[in-house]
Amino acid sequence: MLSENEEEYLEAIYAIGESYEKPGIRSLSEVMGVSKASVSEMVKKLNEKGYIRHERYGAIVFTPEGLDIARGIKRKHRLLESFLYFLGKKEVHDEACRLEHGISDESADAICRFLGSPDRCPDDGRAIPKCGKDCHECLKKTLTWVIPGKKVRITGTECGRKASMRLNEMGVVAGEVVKVISRVPHGPVEVEVKGTRIAIGDGLAKKILVEECE
Amino acid sequence: MRIALAGNANVGKSVVFNALTGLHQHIGNWPGKTVERAEGTLKYGEQTIDVIDLPGIYSLSSFSQEEEITRDYILNEEPDVVIDVIDATAIERNLYLTLQLLEMERPLIVALNQMDLARMKGVDINVKELQEMLGVPVVPVVAVRREGLTELLETAMSTKTKPPRGMGYSEAMELAIREVQGRIDAEGYPKRWLAIKLLEGTAPVSSDIKDIKRELEEKARTDAFSYMASERYRVIRAIVDRAQRIVEPEKTSSERLDAFLTDPLTGSLALVLFFVGIFALIFLFGNLVSSALENLLFGLFTSDAALYSLYEGFVAGLTIVLPYIVPFYLLFGILEDTGYIARAAFLTDGIMHRLGIHGKAIIPLLLSFGCNVPGCLGCRIMESEREKGISIFLATIVPCSAVSVVVMGVVGKTLGLGYALLLYALMVLVLFALGRLAYRIAPGEPMGLIMEMPRLRKPSMDVVAKQTYHRTMDFTKIAFPIIIAGSFLMSMLSRYGLVKPISDVLSPITEGWLLLPSLAGVVLMFGVVRKELTLTMLLALYGTTSISSIMSAPQMLTFALVVMLYTPCLSTIAALLKEIGVKRTIHIVLFETLFALALGGVFARILVLL
Numbered sequence: 001m002l003s004e005n006e007e008e009y010l011e012a013i014y015a016i017g018e019s020y021e022k023p024g025i026r027s028l029s030e031v032m033g034v035s036k037a038s039v040s041e042m043v044k045k046l047n048e049k050g051y052i053r054h055e056r057y058g059a060i061v062f063t064p065e066g067l068d069i070a071r072g073i074k075r076k077h078r079l080l081e082s083f084l085y086f087l088g089k090k091e092v093h094d095e096a097c098r099l100e101h102g103i104s105d106e107s108a109d110a111i112c113r114f115l116g117s118p119d120r121c122p123d124d125g126r127a128i129p130k131c132g133k134d135c136h137e138c139l140k141k142t143l144t145w146v147i148p149g150k151k152v153r154i155t156g157t158e159c160g161r162k163a164s165m166r167l168n169e170m171g172v173v174a175g176e177v178v179k180v181i182s183r184v185p186h187g188p189v190e191v192e193v194k195g196t197r198i199a200i201g202d203g204l205a206k207k208i209l210v211e212e213c214e
Numbered sequence: 215m216r217i218a219l220a221g222n223a224n225v226g227k228s229v230v231f232n233a234l235t236g237l238h239q240h241i242g243n244w245p246g247k248t249v250e251r252a253e254g255t256l257k258y259g260e261q262t263i264d265v266i267d268l269p270g271i272y273s274l275s276s277f278s279q280e281e282e283i284t285r286d287y288i289l290n291e292e293p294d295v296v297i298d299v300i301d302a303t304a305i306e307r308n309l310y311l312t313l314q315l316l317e318m319e320r321p322l323i324v325a326l327n328q329m330d331l332a333r334m335k336g337v338d339i340n341v342k343e344l345q346e347m348l349g350v351p352v353v354p355v356v357a358v359r360r361e362g363l364t365e366l367l368e369t370a371m372s373t374k375t376k377p378p379r380g381m382g383y384s385e386a387m388e389l390a391i392r393e394v395q396g397r398i399d400a401e402g403y404p405k406r407w408l409a410i411k412l413l414e415g416t417a418p419v420s421s422d423i424k425d426i427k428r429e430l431e432e433k434a435r436t437d438a439f440s441y442m443a444s445e446r447y448r449v450i451r452a453i454v455d456r457a458q459r460i461v462e463p464e465k466t467s468s469e470r471l472d473a474f475l476t477d478p479l480t481g482s483l484a485l486v487l488f489f490v491g492i493f494a495l496i497f498l499f500g501n502l503v504s505s506a507l508e509n510l511l512f513g514l515f516t517s518d519a520a521l522y523s524l525y526e527g528f529v530a531g532l533t534i535v536l537p538y539i540v541p542f543y544l545l546f547g548i549l550e551d552t553g554y555i556a557r558a559a560f561l562t563d564g565i566m567h568r569l570g571i572h573g574k575a576i577i578p579l580l581l582s583f584g585c586n587v588p589g590c591l592g593c594r595i596m597e598s599e600r601e602k603g604i605s606i607f608l609a610t611i612v613p614c615s616a617v618s619v620v621v622m623g624v625v626g627k628t629l630g631l632g633y634a635l636l637l638y639a640l641m642v643l644v645l646f647a648l649g650r651l652a653y654r655i656a657p658g659e660p661m662g663l664i665m666e667m668p669r670l671r672k673p674s675m676d677v678v679a680k681q682t683y684h685r686t687m688d689f690t691k692i693a694f695p696i697i698i699a700g701s702f703l704m705s706m707l708s709r710y711g712l713v714k715p716i717s718d719v720l721s722p723i724t725e726g727w728l729l730l731p732s733l734a735g736v737v738l739m740f741g742v743v744r745k746e747l748t749l750t751m752l753l754a755l756y757g758t759t760s761i762s763s764i765m766s767a768p769q770m771l772t773f774a775l776v777v778m779l780y781t782p783c784l785s786t787i788a789a790l791l792k793e794i795g796v797k798r799t800i801h802i803v804l805f806e807t808l809f810a811l812a813l814g815g816v817f818a819r820i821l822v823l824l
Binding site for chain 1: 272277301303304310477556559560562567661662664666667
């Protein structure tokens with residue numbers, strides 16, 4: 001586990017690298033606003049832990065492991081900034097800096113999905129690192145994503161033939177607008193369709209594609 | 215004259231059936247199927263009319279037994295009139311089946327039920343318009359209040375001869391239908407119907423029409439079944455647009471209750487309370503009445519004549535049926551009729567999927583803790599044969615109250631409650647393991663839950679009472695002979711001194727493998743009649759009241775485990791025979807007995823090592 005401070009250093013190294021500069025003790029001390037001596041100490045520590053490589057008086061380079069972590073934190077930081085921005089906040093940087101160490105990968109991914117997988121941070125226009133999974137797959141909206149009370153339009157199903165025939169008969173056809181009534185966590189979704197209510201199991205609901213409507 | 219009632223589930227079809235036939239009904243099973251068949255007669259003027267209540271279905275794609283029964287009945291038995299009962303509050307979904315019934319070209323009448331509810335929901339239906347669009351008579355009824363039934367019968371008598379016309383679909387679809395019609399031999403089926411079924415891929419016969427189907431699918435840019443479904447809904451939409459007007463609906467108190475019952479938090483709480491209540495009611499009441507009955511009936515006279523055992527068997531049957539089966543059917547019927555069962559299934563579906571079955575199975579499984587018989591009978595709510603098979607299998611493994619008496623009497627009393635709970639924990643593990651296993655090996659394709667959530671309503675006590683009566687009688691007919699013959703056989707064995715020889719024959723299993731005392735074999739055999747006999751007989755045979763003078767601690771645990779797992783009792787076997795037939799009943803009994811013996815032996819050896 002890395003401390004918050006160590007994470008901040010990795011993030012700073014990543015940020016310096018992004019602006020096509022060579023991260024070194026001096027640039028780090030400027031960015032972090034601390035003495036070169038304490039920067040040196042931290043760099044040594046991170047070097048020993050195997051996150052970066054640092055030749056004496058040379059540039060700092062990430063190890064593959066270190067790069068992963070730095071990217072992950074930067075991703076969380078910029079996603080949080082985007083999210084706070086979306087919520088109408090103006091000064092988002094400092095708050096995102098504090099939140100980024102506490103948020104889980106799953107929640108960060110959920111924010112990413114919620115914002116429609118944004119490419120750039122609205123704050124400074126810098127790129128938001130991707131998580132590596134297929135964005136298209138991730139952004140697909142299924143019935144399980146709908147908040148109870150909302151209406152959505154069915155766009156298609158990805159389930160087996162028999163199940164999709166059953167769904168058709170119950171009124172769940174492409175183009176149909178359905179209203180989600182309620183949902184049990186990890187359990188079925190109840191929808192209102194053609195004047196009747198039906199419950200659809202979790203596994204099936206994940207295969208029913210929907211889009212928002214009005 | 216013969217009338218067949220068809221329609222979706224939960225539209226009040228059985229209420230219509232009951233209102234029409236009154237007390238003149240017969241409820242059984244469809245030949246060779248495990249689906250309930252309800253028939254009745256009524257006198258109308260001079261005429262005697264037979265009414266058959268076809269199973270509730272959503273379409274005729276013939277995926278389920280219910281759909282096949284309906285299809286075959288209408289096509290082969292050719293009822294004089296088919297009455298399609300539809301729910302006025304949701305005609306859009308209901309008409310999906312109506313369109314398919316129209317295609318079957320039998321005289322059809324639409325009974326528009328629950329008109330009162332529709333009005334309350336703000337749905338205004340123009341009956342004349344609907345009738346014109348469908349081309350068949352439409353009769354509004356309120357079955358619970360017996361409104362419109364006379365008109366329905368009058369219409370049924372006069373529609374005999376005019377077969378309805380089918381609906382016109384899109385050009386591409388009609389072209390494909392015509393092409394198929396030109397190529398096939400109808401083989402006694404309505405030709406247009408068969409053509410549509412062939413295109414959909416749900417026909418009872420096969421024919422080479424791949425090229426036509428492919429061409430249609432290319433035009434429609436989707437598979438033929440989905441295209442047909444959306445075409446049907448398009449036609450329905452056009453009908454509904456003209457025949458139905460939606461006025462402002464009001465949020466009814468039933469909707470608020472529904473929200474409360476399906477909420478994960480409050481709903482779960484209500485579910486637990488419900489079942490604790492039902493448990494308490496059935497089992498406290500059941501045990502009380504059961505032992506009172508036993509005392510009363512055995513106290514009447516005693517005898518050691520051979521025929522007395524027949525009487526004993528009869529009493530044994532009575533002490534199952536009256537205290538357990540009747541209240542169970544009654545409460546279950548009420549839950550079923552109110553629509554609550556769907557809510558319980560909705561809440562527990564997520565958890566039950568870990569067991570390899572749908573949420574609906576929670577009800578039979580919980581009931582099984584009291585008595586396996588209602589548990590097995592309750593499995594009929596499972597929609598597919600596969601799901602029903604798995605849940606009925608699991609229901610017979612759940613330790614019932616008689617088994618609990620043995621576990622408590624053998625283990626709980628002498629070794630302490632902790633050990634008894636340990637055995638229960640082991641049973642839960644076994645239940646999960648066997649559930650997963652059954653999920654893998656059961657034939658058929660697993661399918662996620664798709665279940666209608668019927669509107670909550672006040673149960674119709676008329677329907678419930680009649681159902682309870684018929685179901686009880688049905689069970690009695692199967693169970694009594696088995697229970698009476700079983701106890702007669704067992705008493706013959708002890709009368710002719712066969713207990714000791716049988717024990718000796720069984721001793722390689724009981725002593726050799728299970729490491730139990732030799733008389734355990736006979737005791738386990740008699741336990742098939744009633745599980746609690748294993749304990750009472752064991753004590754009686756050894757002439758003691760203390761179990762610890764008969765068995766060591768590991769023996770007690772092994773004995774209790776085997777009693778928990780081995781063959782279902784005779785009453786349960788009777789229920790199994792009724793629900794899943796002879797072959798699968800034998801499979802279950804054999805599997806569970808062998809499994810219990812295998813696990814028991816291993817368990818005994820582990821205990822010895824400890």
